[in-house]
Amino acid sequence: MIFSRRKFLQISSATFGTAAVATSLGYFSDTKKLFGKEIEEPVKKTATYCNICFWKCGAIAYSKGNKLWKIEGNPLDPLSNGRLCPRGTGGIGVSSDPNRLKSPLIRVGKRGEEEWKVVTWDEALNFIADKMKTIKTNYGPESVAFFAHGIGGNFLKHTLKAYGTPNITAPSFAQCRGPREVGFELTLGQFIGSPERTDIENSKAMALIGSHLGENMHNSQVQELSKAIENGISLIVVDPRFSVIAGKAKYYLPIKPGTDMALLLTWANILIKENLYDKEFVSQYGFGFEQLVAEVSKYTPEWCYIETGIEPELIVNSIRELAKNKPASFVHPGRHVTWYGDDAQRSRAIAIVNSLLGNWNHKGAFFQPTKLSVPGYPYPEYPKSEKGRVDVRGEKYPWAGADEGLTNEIRNASITGAPYPIKAWFVYATNLINALPNQDETIKAINNLDLMVVVDVVPSEIAGYADVVLPESTYLERWDDLNITPFKKPFVGIRQPAVNPPDDQKDNWWIAKKLADKLDLGHFFPWNHIEDYLKFRIEKGGFNYSELKEKGIILGTNKPIYIEDGVANEFFTPSGKVEFYSTQLAEKGFDPIPKYTKHEEPPAGSFRLLFGRSPVHTFSQTQSNPILQEMQSENELWLNIDIANQYGLKSGDYVKLKNQDGKISNKIKVKATQRIRTDCVFMTHGFGHNSKGLKSVFGKGASDSALVTRYKVDPLMGGTGMNMNFVTLEVGV
Amino acid sequence: MARYGMVIDTAKCVGCMDCVVACKTENNVPEGFNRDWIAYETNGVFPTLTQEIRSERCNQCDNPPCVYCCPSGASHVSEQGGIVLVTQDECVGCKACMAACPYGARFVNPEGYADKCTFCNHRLENGELPACVSVCPTYCMHFGDFDDPESEVSKLLKSRKNHPLIPAAGTEPQIYYLV
Ligand code: SF4
Numbered sequence: 076m077i078f079s080r081r082k083f084l085q086i087s088s089a090t091f092g093t094a095a096v097a098t099s100l101g102y103f104s105d106t107k108k109l110f111g112k113e114i115e116e117p118v119k120k121t122a123t124y125c126n127i128c129f130w131k132c133g134a135i136a137y138s139k140g141n142k143l144w145k146i147e148g149n150p151l152d153p154l155s156n157g158r159l160c161p162r163g164t165g166g167i168g169v170s171s172d173p174n175r176l177k178s179p180l181i182r183v184g185k186r187g188e189e190e191w192k193v194v195t196w197d198e199a200l201n202f203i204a205d206k207m208k209t210i211k212t213n214y215g216p217e218s219v220a221f222f223a224h225g226i227g228g229n230f231l232k233h234t235l236k237a238y239g240t241p242n243i244t245a246p247s248f249a250q251c252r253g254p255r256e257v258g259f260e261l262t263l264g265q266f267i268g269s270p271e272r273t274d275i276e277n278s279k280a281m282a283l284i285g286s287h288l289g290e291n292m293h294n295s296q297v298q299e300l301s302k303a304i305e306n307g308i309s310l311i312v313v314d315p316r317f318s319v320i321a322g323k324a325k326y327y328l329p330i331k332p333g334t335d336m337a338l339l340l341t342w343a344n345i346l347i348k349e350n351l352y353d354k355e356f357v358s359q360y361g362f363g364f365e366q367l368v369a370e371v372s373k374y375t376p377e378w379c380y381i382e383t384g385i386e387p388e389l390i391v392n393s394i395r396e397l398a399k400n401k402p403a404s405f406v407h408p409g410r411h412v413t414w415y416g417d418d419a420q421r422s423r424a425i426a427i428v429n430s431l432l433g434n435w436n437h438k439g440a441f442f443q444p445t446k447l448s449v450p451g452y453p454y455p456e457y458p459k460s461e462k463g464r465v466d467v468r469g470e471k472y473p474w475a476g477a478d479e480g481l482t483n484e485i486r487n488a489s490i491t492g493a494p495y496p497i498k499a500w501f502v503y504a505t506n507l508i509n510a511l512p513n514q515d516e517t518i519k520a521i522n523n524l525d526l527m528v529v530v531d532v533v534p535s536e537i538a539g540y541a542d543v544v545l546p547e548s549t550y551l552e553r554w555d556d557l558n559i560t561p562f563k564k565p566f567v568g569i570r571q572p573a574v575n576p577p578d579d580q581k582d583n584w585w586i587a588k589k590l591a592d593k594l595d596l597g598h599f600f601p602w603n604h605i606e607d608y609l610k611f612r613i614e615k616g617g618f619n620y621s622e623l624k625e626k627g628i629i630l631g632t633n634k635p636i637y638i639e640d641g642v643a644n645e646f647f648t649p650s651g652k653v654e655f656y657s658t659q660l661a662e663k664g665f666d667p668i669p670k671y672t673k674h675e676e677p678p679a680g681s682f683r684l685l686f687g688r689s690p691v692h693t694f695s696q697t698q699s700n701p702i703l704q705e706m707q708s709e710n711e712l713w714l715n716i717d718i719a720n721q722y723g724l725k726s727g728d729y730v731k732l733k734n735q736d737g738k739i740s741n742k743i744k745v746k747a748t749q750r751i752r753t754d755c756v757f758m759t760h761g762f763g764h765n766s767k768g769l770k771s772v773f774g775k776g777a778s779d780s781a782l783v784t785r786y787k788v789d790p791l792m793g794g795t796g797m798n799m800n801f802v803t804l805e806v807g808v
Numbered sequence: 809m810a811r812y813g814m815v816i817d818t819a820k821c822v823g824c825m826d827c828v829v830a831c832k833t834e835n836n837v838p839e840g841f842n843r844d845w846i847a848y849e850t851n852g853v854f855p856t857l858t859q860e861i862r863s864e865r866c867n868q869c870d871n872p873p874c875v876y877c878c879p880s881g882a883s884h885v886s887e888q889g890g891i892v893l894v895t896q897d898e899c900v901g902c903k904a905c906m907a908a909c910p911y912g913a914r915f916v917n918p919e920g921y922a923d924k925c926t927f928c929n930h931r932l933e934n935g936e937l938p939a940c941v942s943v944c945p946t947y948c949m950h951f952g953d954f955d956d957p958e959s960e961v962s963k964l965l966k967s968r969k970n971h972p973l974i975p976a977a978g979t980e981p982q983i984y985y986l987v
Binding site: 705 | 819820822823824825826828829830832833834839840850852853854855857858859860861942943944945946947948
């Protein structure tokens with residue numbers, strides 16, 4: 076054997092776990108035997124950060140020539156700690172996706188027919204700029220809306236703000252975590268943010284309400300969860316499905332879908348009745364506690380059992396477990412929480428239970444995020460819009476987020492022309508056909524537009540409806556904005572290309588700058604190359620740009636993040652206190668304390684459609700990544716085994732689903748399992764692609780989005796509750 | 809002498825497949841094949857269920873039937889660490905080893921030779937952990953030397969309840985699962 080005994084002995088010591096720390100980056104020659112072949116090409120390491128989801132983990136890409144080999148976590152990065160999630164590890168597959176968009180396209184057929192002519196960048200951008208100028212003249216700049224997901228949208232956002240539109244939006248609010256932010260803001264005057272400010276690592280007990288961490292691979296949270304498990308955390312998992320994390324729970328609560336509010340209010344009642352709440356915290360910081368006591372006293376465990384189907388003993392024991400471990404215990408606020416249209420109130424109930432545990436700013440519950448201060452680039456001021464946002468207009472949804480806006484309200488304005496018409500959509504890296512509920516409404520809105528531009532890496536469903544498609548280079552081929560994420564440690568991360576784009580794809584900053592030029596807004600980009608911009612900001616902040624390029628991450632000085640190390644409690648509510656009773660809500664005519672309302676249940680023979688995450692895919696964006704596709708190429712329909720037997724179905728059989736409005740899904744493989752209730756079915760989101768351009772994944776699995784025709788808008792903040800669709804099984808397909 | 813093995817903590821594993829993905833890219837495992845995989849074992853009736861999730865691969869057995877049955881001598885045990893390896897040039901692709909392995913750990917690489925987990929011996933040589941272990945976001949996998957009583961893996965086996973896979977096969981597998 077060729078192995079050196081000395082090296083083997085070295086690494087067999089007990090300190091093995093720390094052996095793989097990368098210390099230097101750059102070029103080195105590797106002629107070792109890899110894959111059983113001699114490799115002569117030098118291996119290049121490029122420090123960057125991941126883009127397979129929005130977590131933005133620091134990473135190191137390994138390439139040989141212009142070919143990617145692998146990608147690993149950057150050990151310096153506080154988010155990844157040197158370990159990426161499976162999607163991140165498989166991230167290099169985006170580059171070799173056979174379906175990739177190669178050059179700019181202009182539509183020749185009808186919208187949605189995916190008939191294109193290949194054009195040059197100049198032609199594409201001239202086309203867009205001309206249309207945008209006409210729209211500005213006829214309707215005003217506000218009539219162009221920008222939908223974006225992720226950091227890559229920053230430069231295009233800048234161009235569109237310079238153009239004069241305030242209508243910048245993202246589905247991350249109204250189709251995802253908006254209700255949670257609003258519920259916490261109303262209660263504590265502070266929101267949760269992304270990454271979540273949950274201190275799972277130091278927690279002694281945590282309750283998860285429908286959130287399936289572990290299948291949902293938000294990297295830092297999963298890493299912290301594992302450390303907490305090592306330290307003996309008690310997990311309380313509330314889910315109609317026996318999720319992966321349910322298998323690790325001390326208490327698993329198999330809740331009837333739609334009744335979470337009943338459980339939360341009962342928990343609040345038990346904390347009060349049994350004197351388990353944090354009296355000092357409540358008396359020092361609480362507002363409206365007496366009203367809360369009066370309101371929740373009716374929610375007994377016995378009543379709760381009837382609503383939720385959870386045994387009273389389990390209801391009581393689980394909240395006692397949280398109380399016993401306070402303040403290092405908490406109810407996780409979740410992330411994708413747009414379920415039933417009363418989601419902000421449910422999030423408020425979560426904030427209330429947490430406040431009864433007195434856990435805010437406490438180690439093992441919620442920390443105060445810290446962020447590195449890096450100055451922005453000095454740009455000219457954006458033009459002010461007289462009309463204001465089309466979607467967030469004060470009275471309709473008083474707590475709609477003015478940052479991310481309401482995608483669904485922009486869609487409405489595009490259909491109705493009120494309060495003013497929206498004539499163009501500019502879409503960056505968000506597959507709106509699958510992100511928004513009710514696809515027919517989305518398509519109707521698109522058909523009203525004068526211009527629809529999609530910037531994407533692959534021909535997503537939304538790209539299929541565009542007038543102009545702009546192919547972007549993948550995150551491994553491009554520069555991007557700085558990653559300055561608020562988290563436990565302040566840091567800045569850089570994204571830099573590991574390889575060149577294979578075809579005529581361009582970086583988002585280049586597209587944004589070129590488009591600004593064509594719109595006569597070139598002065599909004601006073602730099603030539605993005606590196607000028609990055610270097611300026613980093614050096615202005617007092618950091619070393621070459622160091623950042625080499626290491627990928629620069630860490631700042633740690634600040635206190637818990638009460639335990641010096642954080643003081645501050646609540647930015649009108650009363651300056653934790654509002655168990657919300658005068659803000661009362662003033663606007665909403666329940667000042669959350670109330671339980673029953674949600675419609677599936678009729679006999681129907682099942683509630685639930686959807687969630689897969690650990691190897693992100694949204695409907697990654698299914699065609701060949702590496703991740705190999706890990707999961709289609710989704711499955713989780714069906715209770717007794718129901719499956721009734722229908723004569725076994726795992727592996729295919730069925731179709733028909734929803735209450737007659738929409739029929741693609742074929743989907745049955746997973747007959749003990750791991751789900753009998754009144755609902757579950758599938759992972761993102762499959763069932765029907766864009767012709769996505770050849771390698773076309774028609775694989777079913778699309779939950781296509782079945783989500785019904786949704787309920789949250790009256791507080793405009794989010795779209797989507798767990799209210801019922802399906803029947805079509806057998807023998 | 810060292811005896812390499814793994815201890816995998818099922819209390820932490822979430823079955824995310826990062827180990828599977830990492831192995832694919834690190835070792836350029838051809839499409840349609842895997843050197844490691846995830847197994848789920850669920851028992852009980854809803855909602856009273858238990859579940860064990862395991863990252864599985866070649867068990868690098870101490871008593872390896874795949875080596876004993878290999879007619880060409882391609883399958884062998886490495887001198888260092890006792891890793892079961894295949895010398896690609898010597899392998900005739902007869903599949904006897906595949907039939908002999910009770911874990912289904914082997915496959916025939918499209919290039920014609922029997923393929924399986926190597927514990928990333930090329931990485932070990934550089935003082936790096938196997939790719940699967942190095943990426944795991946739950947830190948559920950531990951790699952080390954069972955011959956060293958002070959190693960992390962030896963200590964874990966002593967301190968926690970554990971089981972190997974199919975011990976009745978008598979192969980003396982060197983991967984243990986903590987429960
Ligand atoms: S959580 Fe995973 S996909 Fe998301 S940024 Fe991190 S490594 Fe990438």
